[in-house]
Amino acid sequence: MSTLRFALAQIDTCVGDLDTNAAKVLEYSRRASEHHADVVVFPEMTLTGYPIEDLALRATFRKAAWDKAQELALKLAGDGLGGLYVAVGTIGTDHDNGKPRNRMIMLHDGVVWGGYDKHFLPNYGVFDEFRIFSAGERSKVFEINGVRVGVAICEDIWQDGGPVAKLVKENIDVLMTMNGSPYEEGKTHVRFDLACKRADELQAPLLYVNQVGGQDDLVFDGGSFAVDYDGTLIERSPMFMENLSYVDIDTDKTHQDVSTVAPVPNSDxxxxxxxxxxxxxxxxxxxxxxxxxxxxxxxxxxxxxxxxxxxxxxxxxxxxxxxxxxxxxxxxxxxxxxxxxxxxxxxxxxxxxxxxxxxxxxxxxxxxxxxxxxxxxxxxxxxxxxxxxxxxxxxxxxxxxxxxxxxxxxxxxxxxxxxxxxxxxxxxxxxxxxxxxxxxxxxxxxxxxxxxxxxxxxxxxxxxxxxxxxxxxxxxxxxxxxxKDSDSLPEYELLDKVLEAYIEHAHGRADLLADGFDEQTVDTVMRLVDRAEWKRRQYPLGPKVSALAFGRDRRLPVTNAFRE
Amino acid sequence: MSTLRFALAQIDTCVGDLDTNAAKVLEYSRRASEHHADVVVFPEMTLTGYPIEDLALRATFRKAAWDKAQELALKLAGDGLGGLYVAVGTIGTDHDNGKPRNRMIMLHDGVVWGGYDKHFLPNYGVFDEFRIFSAGERSKVFEINGVRVGVAICEDIWQDGGPVAKLVKENIDVLMTMNGSPYEEGKTHVRFDLACKRADELQAPLLYVNQVGGQDDLVFDGGSFAVDYDGTLIERSPMFMENLSYVDIDTDKTHQDVSTVAPVPNSDxxxxxxxxxxxxxxxxxxxxxxxxxxxxxxxxxxxxxxxxxxxxxxxxxxxxxxxxxxxxxxxxxxxxxxxxxxxxxxxxxxxxxxxxxxxxxxxxxxxxxxxxxxxxxxxxxxxxxxxxxxxxxxxxxxxxxxxxxxxxxxxxxxxxxxxxxxxxxxxxxxxxxxxxxxxxxxxxxxxxxxxxxxxxxxxxxxxxxxxxxxxxxxxxxxxxxxxKDSDSLPEYELLDKVLEAYIEHAHGRADLLADGFDEQTVDTVMRLVDRAEWKRRQYPLGPKVSALAFGRDRRLPVTNAFRE
The missing domain is CATH 3.40.50.620 (HUPs)
Structure with a gap:
């Protein structure tokens, strides 16, 4: 019989705080071990925090992260946790060109095992990964206690092809994914549907471990989960809090047992x-x-x-x-x-x-x-x-x-x-x-x-x-x-609808008129929005909760004379 | 005999201002024609302005730019300039995935000729091109009056390989490059050495036409030039002003004639x-x-x-x-x-x-x-x-x-x-x-x-x-x-040296000590710089003149607890 108990460690890391992040990995690993876990899976870039932006480009930081991973592997072993497989994210280096890599490593028996480098590097919206990382090109399967465990990092499951597609031929028993997927209203369903699709392709259960917590102007909602090959939800962690839960993968079973399923909050x-x-x-x-x-x-x-x-x-x-x-x-x-x-x-x-x-x-x-x-x-x-x-x-x-x-x-x-x-x-x-x-x-x-x-x-x-x-x-x-605000702006009920169409859906003037908004409102709103770019740049950080937040997602030139 | 007179049109464009940019192309084309030019070459993304950032993602803007290019081709022909070959930069669309492209088009005989799409999309420092564009994959040679003219856009000549390398087999007579290369102290020599290297590889003269003018926090210095296959400077335009100059390419000559060579200002x-x-x-x-x-x-x-x-x-x-x-x-x-x-x-x-x-x-x-x-x-x-x-x-x-x-x-x-x-x-x-x-x-x-x-x-x-x-x-x-400032900061003579090493050369603590700076100064400066990230984000736009300017080049997380 081949069974493996996975602990999904949904933790809140801090960018650059190697000591605190490593201490948290140690603590969660200890708790996971007490619950007889074989493998504990942490979110993307656990040790370094995420997103690290251009901090990745500092060689001293990469060296410190590498030293910390080795120290942590030894400490785990020293604390009697050497038998546990601890999957953490960190930063690596591409030996061909010296560029950083978004890397998963496995800590086991006091040693840092070579791991897996993220293949698809998102470079849209809030993401700047192609800017700072080079892409991994090999898929990775760990064989642990007779169970074949595939690995993917976040965007790797959002794109067709790449290492996940290659895993289809590898006959894996489970796909373990580490994620740093920022919150966006309604994203829970999108992630779940995506995971079901990949689980179906692989004909294997998929574990989705997500980061939780605020990092500058991003909020990570956690909401980690596991889905069986046929789309059955077998675990869901609560949103917006740190959490440790367990999923047993038993290769002898046709369907995996359902573990804890946390409720989902309403949209407000x-x-x-x-x-x-x-x-x-x-x-x-x-x-x-x-x-x-x-x-x-x-x-x-x-x-x-x-x-x-x-x-x-x-x-x-x-x-x-x-x-x-x-x-x-x-x-x-x-x-x-x-x-x-x-x-x-x-x-x-x-x-x-x-x-x-x-x-x-x-x-x-x-x-x-x-x-x-x-x-x-x-x-x-x-x-x-x-x-x-x-x-x-x-x-x-x-x-x-x-x-x-x-x-x-x-x-x-x-x-x-x-x-x-x-x-x-x-x-x-x-x-x-x-x-x-x-x-x-x-x-x-x-x-x-x-x-x-x-x-x-x-x-x-x-x-x-x-x-x-x-x-x-x-x-x-x-x-x-x-x-009154309405002296200068359209009524908010109307204004917000126009703003959403113009900003978040990138509707142009003709689209907005076709949407049924009147010409004067459309021209007023477009003029106001187009002129406010400089002011928006000076605004303090704040949490992103929508598809398109100012600051992170939208980079327009200040000197932009385009008028439709 | 195959000769071709090129006009190098070093102009100042404004992002998004299609009308003004197109009018300038028309004006410079007219002047070039009066001086018997056959081909007039404009900087990268002439019609749209550069860098356009996420404005590229607006479909309405792409359509407007396309319409403007067609209107301009007709207007050139209508003004009796249809015989001129007008090479302008603009934005195109990748028909496979709908993504924008950084494109060169040739306006001739009232028609927009298909052109060339930039291959290497820089995504470091101030550049975000991989974020917004998809990459061209084909090289391009225009045969004009019996002269074989290759094309490249900016970063295409900064990287080895790609379409420029392919042109080596194409037996071109001249390489025409359109650039949006921002100013940086001392960059003139870097650009020239690079152009010499490519001209040598191609065994052909290279024309380097650069944008001039300020665009938000970038300054483009112009300084366009032409270099013969053997590294001889045959033309240099003045820096920091619009300019139109001429280079004759005569395929019967072993060496091209030297045209105007503007002086270079001193560093201050x-x-x-x-x-x-x-x-x-x-x-x-x-x-x-x-x-x-x-x-x-x-x-x-x-x-x-x-x-x-x-x-x-x-x-x-x-x-x-x-x-x-x-x-x-x-x-x-x-x-x-x-x-x-x-x-x-x-x-x-x-x-x-x-x-x-x-x-x-x-x-x-x-x-x-x-x-x-x-x-x-x-x-x-x-x-x-x-x-x-x-x-x-x-x-x-x-x-x-x-x-x-x-x-x-x-x-x-x-x-x-x-x-x-x-x-x-x-x-x-x-x-x-x-x-x-x-x-x-x-x-x-x-x-x-x-x-x-x-x-x-x-x-x-x-x-x-x-x-x-x-x-x-x-x-x-x-x-x-x-x-006094010196109550809170090291003396500026010392401070600036430490800052340059720490920020621009990314020296870590150990490097700085090895550089010979004393420990107390190093720790003071590193602490101050690391803590000031949030304040720097709130700073107004300003011109970039160094290798590493705050705002454009350096993106660090505010919540960054990394300390060496």
């Missing part, structure tokens, strides 16, 4: 959690323990504050109300209520005296005077950040970022922008969802995310977290009397 | 001019006619102001002195002198009252209080920018950018950063050079650059342009009493 919970995890990890990996942000009473800052409270606890959130002469009383109340609901610190810093001091010297009019207010607020937020060591959060959403409807160096200041990839209509939707979740018992910090394995608990809130008034009132920047 | 003039051209084109292509910047009396803002005056005329430069309680009288005088020398507008906006107003509310200490001063200045600079439609210039140099020695949203604000790729020691060197050039008759705006073909003239200046005091005094941010 999924997106919200991705944003929270992105922020939480960005803070942890950059050594921030608290955040500060302006609270205007509007919906954007309210949602960001709620996310921040869920990420680090309300007591580590410093809200700053910065009313001007144009701020309504309702807005001030909404800001105070929100801060109270999440248990945040709350300071009021009126900007009128500062505005007057500037105006005495500068005497600005119209938009310049509006920007001045936003920039005074930016200075105050950064003063809190600098003097208290807090991460400043920018609260802009994707709709306003797309249209350039924000003040650069004003409301756009911050080190991280949690909702930069969330359209305004989705901001409202997520806010409603968060209030509903609170009613169902999800307290502050009660998400299923890394480091919090207690499930929906957290600090309970009476009533709504986000004041209903912030959700239902017409959006306004409140930079002049009676100002 | 070259770098200075690259910065000025980058700024000038960034302004023109983004429709700015003037700039504003803070003038501190220090060397960085003085050099940037001089460059700005050379780019757009002193009368379009608005200097703003923003003294604080810590500003020395010397600094205020130096700022005023500089503004006077270049003929700039000059306003004084003391920041003390504003600083006091903020401090009354915030009571900040130490670095937070220093940053507050810089951010108040940032607000003022942006107020000038917004209210007067001026391009705000950031005056930071590469040394401080590398070390994070600047205030984000403070002195780093601006739309363009002319010296972001210039180390501090080079800032002094260029300042001295500019003063010396003025003594030799180079007035304000008197550079050999696009749009100014009058040579070294410009508005004459009496004495120095940049006050000697700004050059010789110890650098200080003047944000607290008696502050």
């Amino acid at each position: 919970e999924e997106v919200y959690t991705a944003c929270v995890l992105g922020l939480k990890d960005y803070m942890a990996k950059n050594h921030f323990t608290g955040v500060c942000l302006g609270l205007s009473g509007g919906i954007d800052s309210a949602l960001v504050a709620a996310m921040a409270a869920d990420a680090c606890g309300g007591e580590h959130v410093q809200g700053i109300s910065m009313p001007s002469m144009y701020s309504s009383d309702g807005s001030k109340d909404d800001a105070a209520d929100l801060a109270h609901n999440i248990g945040a610190g709350y300071d009021v810093q009126p900007i009128e005296p500062l505005f007057k001091a500037f105006q005495q010297q500068l005497d600005l009019q119209s938009v310049a005077a509006e920007n001045l207010q936003a920039r005074i607020r930016g200075v105050i937020v950064m003063a809190y950040s600098n003097s208290r060591g807090l991460l400043a959060l920018a609260t802009g959403n994707k709709s306003e970022l797309a249209c350039g409807y924000s003040t650069i160096y004003g409301d756009a200041v911050g080190g991280y922008a949690p909702i930069k990839d969330i359209f305004k209509t989705k901001v409202w939707q997520l806010s409603r969802w968060r209030n509903e979740a609170a009613r169902q018992g999800m307290g502050i910090g009660g998400l299923h995310i890394v480091g919090n394995e207690d499930g929906w608990a957290g600090k309970q809130v009476e009533g709504d977290i986000i004041p209903v008034n912030s959700i239902v009132k017409p959006p306004s920047a409140e930079l002049r009397p009676g100002q | 003039e070259e770098v200075y001019t690259a910065c000025v051209l980058g700024l000038k084109d960034y302004m023109a292509k983004n429709h700015f006619t003037g700039v504003c910047l803070g003038l501190s009396g220090g060397i960085d803002s003085a050099l940037v102001a001089a460059m700005a005056a050379d780019a757009c005329g002193g009368e379009h430069v608005q200097g703003i002195s923003m003294p604080s309680m810590y500003s020395s009288d010397g600094s205020k005088d130096d700022a005023a002198d500089l503004a006077h020398n270049i003929g700039a507008g000059y306003d004084v906006q003391p920041i003390e009252p504003l600083f006091k107003a903020f401090q009354q509310q915030l009571d900040l200490q130490s670095v937070a209080a220093e940053n507050l001063q810089a951010r108040i200045r940032g607000v003022i600079v942006m107020a000038y920018s917004n209210s007067r439609g001026l391009l705000a210039l950031a005056t930071g140099n590469k040394s401080e950018l590398a070390c994070g020695y600047s205030t984000i949203y403070g002195d780093a604000v601006g739309g363009y950063a002319p010296i972001k790729d210039i180390f501090k020691t080079k800032v002094w060197q260029l300042s001295r050079w500019r003063n010396e050039a003025a003594r030799q008759g180079m007035g304000i705006g008197g550079l050999h650059i696009v749009g100014n073909e009058d040579g070294w003239a410009g508005k004459q200046v009496e004495g120095d342009i940049i006050p000697v005091n700004s050059i010789v005094k110890p650098p200080s941010a003047e944000l607290r009493p008696g502050q």
Whole structure:
């Protein structure tokens, strides 16, 4: 009888942090061994973290990673784990040309076994792998306890042909894949369908181990799984948290046993959690323990504050109300209520005296005077950040970022922008969802995310977290009397539909008109988006949750005179 | 007898501006025809501009470019230029997979001839071509008036093998290359040596036509040339300006006749001019006619102001002195002198009252209080920018950018950063050079650059342009009493050497110690550079003049915990 117990180690790594990543491999290997695993599989580029971008090009880093792998193999053996097969990702070197390679290695018996180099190097959207790696060309099969284990790394299963196709002739018993597949709304189904297709081609079960956690502006959702040759789901790990689960592969069985199958969150919970995890990890990996942000009473800052409270606890959130002469009383109340609901610190810093001091010297009019207010607020937020060591959060959403409807160096200041990839209509939707979740018992910090394995608990809130008034009132920047967003932009219900078609689906002017949008709206939106490219480049990092996020995916020249 | 007159059309294109680029092709073709040219050769991606980045992925743009090429072919024929062979670069489509291609087409007799697709797609440093294009696989030879003309596009001659190697068997009479090769100090020699190597392989003359002008953060220096099969220089176009020159290829001659050979500027003039051209084109292509910047009396803002005056005329430069309680009288005088020398507008906006107003509310200490001063200045600079439609210039140099020695949203604000790729020691060197050039008759705006073909003239200046005091005094941010840069940083003479080794040559810690730098300096510099990654991402665009400029070439993860 040939059976093999695989442990799927869905872990959160940090780019460049070889020590911590290696320690985590050791810890998960120990736990896997205690559960009688034979093989433990980690995500893509486990030791180095992923994506490492041009760090891969530093020879000193490659050497350090190589030394760390050898040290880790010895340590595993020294700890009595030498019999375990530990499959980790790391960086290798192409001996022909010295270029880095995206490599899987097997640690066993105190030795680093030669492994497998990723063949297909994605170079679209958020990926720059062809830029930094050279491609592997050989497939790889490990024979472990009589079980033939094939290997693939992430993109290798997304493309037809290559080493996975070659494995069809190799009569493998199981395909083990290591992945660094970033989150995108709805991607769970795409990955599963793809895995089923490859399992069918290979007529063998497929193990899909994915990274979890935020890394700069990417969020990895985990959601590792295993699928049988016939498309039966035999294991699914939870999303957005570290996890270790087990799959037994028995070559004598026609169908593999079904192991644990975690539930999948609904779409709002999924997106919200991705944003929270992105922020939480960005803070942890950059050594921030608290955040500060302006609270205007509007919906954007309210949602960001709620996310921040869920990420680090309300007591580590410093809200700053910065009313001007144009701020309504309702807005001030909404800001105070929100801060109270999440248990945040709350300071009021009126900007009128500062505005007057500037105006005495500068005497600005119209938009310049509006920007001045936003920039005074930016200075105050950064003063809190600098003097208290807090991460400043920018609260802009994707709709306003797309249209350039924000003040650069004003409301756009911050080190991280949690909702930069969330359209305004989705901001409202997520806010409603968060209030509903609170009613169902999800307290502050009660998400299923890394480091919090207690499930929906957290600090309970009476009533709504986000004041209903912030959700239902017409959006306004409140930079002049009676100002409304709709003075400058189409209504968001319409705007977001046009933006999605224009940006994410790359529809041109003729397509947009054929989509049924009216000419004036189309021309307004296209003009705004085309002109805002420079401003988008200056925006802080923020989590990618959509098919196309600004910053990572879309690289347009600033000096771009193309107009349809 | 087989002779062919080639016109080398070194032009400045704008990305996405199909109309203007096509009009320029028409104009240069007309001039070439008047000089009896048979073939006129334009730079890489002439019609679309270069580099077009992800704009290539928009189907509507590709269609518009294709339509424009056909319209242009007809227009050339309609204007009596149908007999001319007009070689232009544009974007094509790979019919197998729909991906864009970097294409050369030949316009002749009112028709767009099928052309040649670039084979080697650079994907390192500033280049992202493999990301957006698919690779051509066939070489191409045009037979024109009995002369066999081979074609290559830029990177095709930088790599061994490929279509150029195939041309060796094709017995071509001349290789015509279209290039979009960005400026880098000292690259002129590298290009020439490379061209000689290929000409020798082909045993045929090589024509190298390069783009000129600034495009976002790249500067193309032109410097087109032709080299005979034996390495003899037969033509060299001037750098940094549009130009049309001619090369006769006579297949009956053993050696081709030498045409015009433009002089090459010295290294300081070259770098200075690259910065000025980058700024000038960034302004023109983004429709700015003037700039504003803070003038501190220090060397960085003085050099940037001089460059700005050379780019757009002193009368379009608005200097703003923003003294604080810590500003020395010397600094205020130096700022005023500089503004006077270049003929700039000059306003004084003391920041003390504003600083006091903020401090009354915030009571900040130490670095937070220093940053507050810089951010108040940032607000003022942006107020000038917004209210007067001026391009705000950031005056930071590469040394401080590398070390994070600047205030984000403070002195780093601006739309363009002319010296972001210039180390501090080079800032002094260029300042001295500019003063010396003025003594030799180079007035304000008197550079050999696009749009100014009058040579070294410009508005004459009496004495120095940049006050000697700004050059010789110890650098200080003047944000607290008696502050000096050397309180926080190693002396610049040393710092810049370490930075160059660490950043541009990717030396690791052990290498740097082996280079002879002392341990404390090495550790200080590495720590500063490693921590400043996020701040560098927020920096405005600026011209690349070195082997490795921040922004374009170096993509490091922000959350990067690798420490040697």
